[in-house]
Amino acid sequence: MTEQSFPAMSGTLVEPQPAVAPTPKFWRRTAPALTAAALVAGLFGGVTGAVVASPDGTSAGSSVVAQTVSSSSAPDWSAVASTVLSSVVQVNVGDGLGSGVVLTADGRILTNNHVVAAAGGQVTVTLNDGRQVPATVVATDPASDLAVLQASGVSGLTPVKWADSASVKVGDAVMAIGSPSGLQGTVTTGIVSALDRKVTVPGETRRAQPVSYQAIQTDASINPGNSGGALVNAAGELIGINSAIYSPASSSGEAGSVGIGFAIPSNQAKQIVDRLS
Template identity: 40%
Template structure:
């Protein structure tokens, strides 16, 4: 049994193979037949059951938000796979997850309010933060860009809706709350992406399923607070999805990086800290079985080089944080800021040393 303190593994709410989406529709059709047979049974006296009582104000808020934002959420076909995206501006720019587009450079896009399939091309993909921007070749005049919120104002307990195309079911909506903010989450590598460590993610209880990736997490003010990206999986259930634990890249990160991709064709400033090295998990040479982040290469003139770090060094600590793997190094750096000075503990030729590094930008 998994203990309460054991972190759950994660999986992307990734793009969905078309064959899976079709299969999902077939399953739903079968379930609909079964459910229809049960529903046809008569109630006592043949009278219809009364409509459930709900808060008219809250229901109206839900309906208005769906009507207001869903036209800004699109379906993206990349090769044989499906995912979601969000209309960013009237020029045809669409923001999505990098793992949704994979290695493709051309795409088919379907708007929520149209069955017409539109062509799109890649502007830039930034797997480091699992974000990408694509652009419609001939954007229609009816495009409705989404409004992005200041994610710094997102609060735990806030009602949110997740919009996208889970399992290829276009324009689907699920609801939940913001469960936590400021999560640092590591994505596993896959065929679509090398993986990434993403800071400040929004955790939500809204259901996020394969195909939701790149879609919108929305508040009831009709604003996007994040891009649906990951769902947790439960190792105790054989890797099945853990209900109610999903993650979205915060909207302020989305707008900062998307603006750079659109303007400059790349990310100029990620706002994230870096050492200027490549690393891999290795054993130290200190005579025990301690592991750390081994320095494979050092960027000339970068922060690590200026602090005297060399290939072959094994980083075991940053400040007070223990570093026992390359993933630990990424997770720790994700919580730091460019320009910040930190103490680095490392092992070189069996001896433990320390140095101070002024962090650069990823």
């Protein structure tokens, strides 16, 4: 695979030169004025019809046998959302927010390091049922942009189910779940656009050093606030932690989805979790 670098881009979307890709941006933003939570479920359905002629070589004018071929292979995204939503939380940090996934019934939570890097110890999580509880940062791994939190006074949460990210294929259907712009419980769907995408995010205020990893690329819509949230397969299993997007906006502009998002693969995330826990 050709390793790609991500130089800074201007506020205008331009076509990169060969083997050069644009700069992904982390999604952490100030808390929005919006207060209503929204659930947006992407549903794929319908019947694909096809007329199949009789295989016996019937001549013109003779009766033609036809049949309708239907497809029922589309994922049941409503069922996936119902299964996974309870395993995703909103992470509140001062005037910013992100997302996280539930690791244990007693409140261990995985999120991005850049979501909590400037927390100063002031972290709360909003559970799927609307409860807001305090949380502490247990451990961080800035090099992988992952962090583990512990929510206080909770029990009976639904841990996310892990998938083997090595089995993910380009074109697989996926769902992203998180709190874009504070709209907790938002789900969007898409496909896996590429695998082993070399992503390098330059250092900034919250990160002294650049962060690099081999990412899963997806076109599922993800925006500021989705950081640390779940990217799941059609079985509702975690294949990645949403972490960065490419946006043509300048550094002073607000990043938004253009269909190029990146997630830390679940196998890598699981290794880091096992080490940090």
